[in-house]
Amino acid sequence: MARKNYFEILKEQGFNSRKEINDIQVLLDESYHSLSLRRLIEEEFRNYKNRGSFIYFHHLEEAIKVEYDFHDDYLFGYTEMLLDIFKEIVIPEIETLTSQYIKTFLLQQHETIFHQIETFLAKSNHEILENGDGNLIIVEKHALANQASQIISDVSLKNAIRILEYNHFSNAGNIESKKQILLSLAGLLEPKREELNTALGELFKKSKGGNVLIISDLFEMFNKLHLRHNNNNQYISTENDQELEYWYDNVYNTILMVIVSEEQVGIHEEFREFKEIRN
Numbered sequence: 354m355a356r357k358n359y360f361e362i363l364k365e366q367g368f369n370s371r372k373e374i375n376d377i378q379v380l381l382d383e384s385y386h387s388l389s390l391r392r393l394i395e396e397e398f399r400n401y402k403n404r405g406s407f408i409y410f411h412h413l414e415e416a417i418k419v420e421y422d423f424h425d426d427y428l429f430g431y432t433e434m435l436l437d438i439f440k441e442i443v444i445p446e447i448e449t450l451t452s453q454y455i456k457t458f459l460l461q462q463h464e465t466i467f468h469q470i471e472t473f474l475a476k477s478n479h480e481i482l483e484n485g486d487g488n489l490i491i492v493e494k495h496a497l498a499n500q501a502s503q504i505i506s507d508v509s510l511k512n513a514i515r516i517l518e519y520n521h522f523s524n525a526g527n528i529e530s531k532k533q534i535l536l537s538l539a540g541l542l543e544p545k546r547e548e549l550n551t552a553l554g555e556l557f558k559k560s561k562g563g564n565v566l567i568i569s570d571l572f573e574m575f576n577k578l579h580l581r582h583n584n585n586n587q588y589i590s591t592e593n594d595q596e597l598e599y600w601y602d603n604v605y606n607t608i609l610m611v612i613v614s615e616e617q618v619g620i621h622e623e624f625r626e627f628k629e630i631r632n
Contacts, residue, residue, distance in 0.1 A: 370424035373473045374431060380466050385458040390443065390466075393459065397442045410438075425477070429491045429522045432470055436481065436489045439463060479522070485514045493520040501612040505541070512541045519605055528594050531601045532580060538608050539575045546572065549611060552618045571611060574604045 381391040391410070398410045407413040417434055421427040443463065450456040474480055478494045498516055506513035515534045524530050542549070550565050557565040575581050577588045578600050589596055 370428040370473075373469065374424075374428050376469055377431075377435070377466055380462055380469070383462060385455055386452075388455055388459070390459060390462050393443060393446060394438055397446050401438060401442050403437055403441065426522055426525075428473070429479070432474075433489065433491055435466070436470070439467075440489065482517055484518060485511060490518070491522055492517055493522065495520050497606075497609045497613060500616075501609045504612055504616050509541055512537055516609070526594070526598065528597050528601065531598065531605070535575075535580055535601060535604055535608070538605075539580065542571075542608065542611070549615060552615055553611070557614070567607065567611065567614075571604070571607050574600070574607065578604065580604070 381394075382389055384392070394410045398404060398413075399408065404413065407416065413434065414431070417430050418427060421430045443459075447456055447459050447463070450459070470481075474491065479491050480494050481489050482492055484490050495517075498520060502513040502516040505516065515537050518524070519531060519534045524534075546568065550568050553565050553568065557567050560566050560569060562569075577586065579587050579589065579591050579597065580601075583591070589600060591597065
């Protein structure tokens, strides 16, 4: 059997949320002259503005563990907590230390933890983003969502952020949160409905009534999938969360397709002009 190279070994390590949590906590506990990141956090924890009613850091850690049933969610929730604590109290406090040796050690520990976080997020196809409140959150990487968010950001930063937050790990199975995001995006697209029908006419097949099918279907989804209305004319029941989430995800992906496709119209026109110049 051929010996595996270093990069093959790294690739086959895979993603183990329990191991990642343990590694981070080991790094938090490592100390230099009895000072560790954990001790620093505990000592400054009452100055942490987002601590809620918790007095001690280890109590918040326990609450995070109880909150999330699955190891992946626990890892992501714990990581979001840690990123916020690092930003709010750890880095500012390290900068005030007079001992250069301790300061260097703690900064190195912080950098190592951040590297660990970036590595396991890459393995799990997630990334760190800043939401509208300035908080760092973990979302699933979604190239189409990122593209749609960038396009929309010039019009509505709030909705651009909501597009990305749809993929936040805590929204898996969270029907109400997904519904609210979709409703917000529906409100964004409603005033553009006629414009979208006109702009995308060349890219999508039109129905007998002259409307683009994907646009007609999208707004029918808004009206018939318990998003805008809760009457007896809906296609699905609110009692089946699995089916609801399945169709909410389909609505979300259709919204992204429409947003990105509208951008494609400009690319299409630019290319035609480019061809005319070249011919």
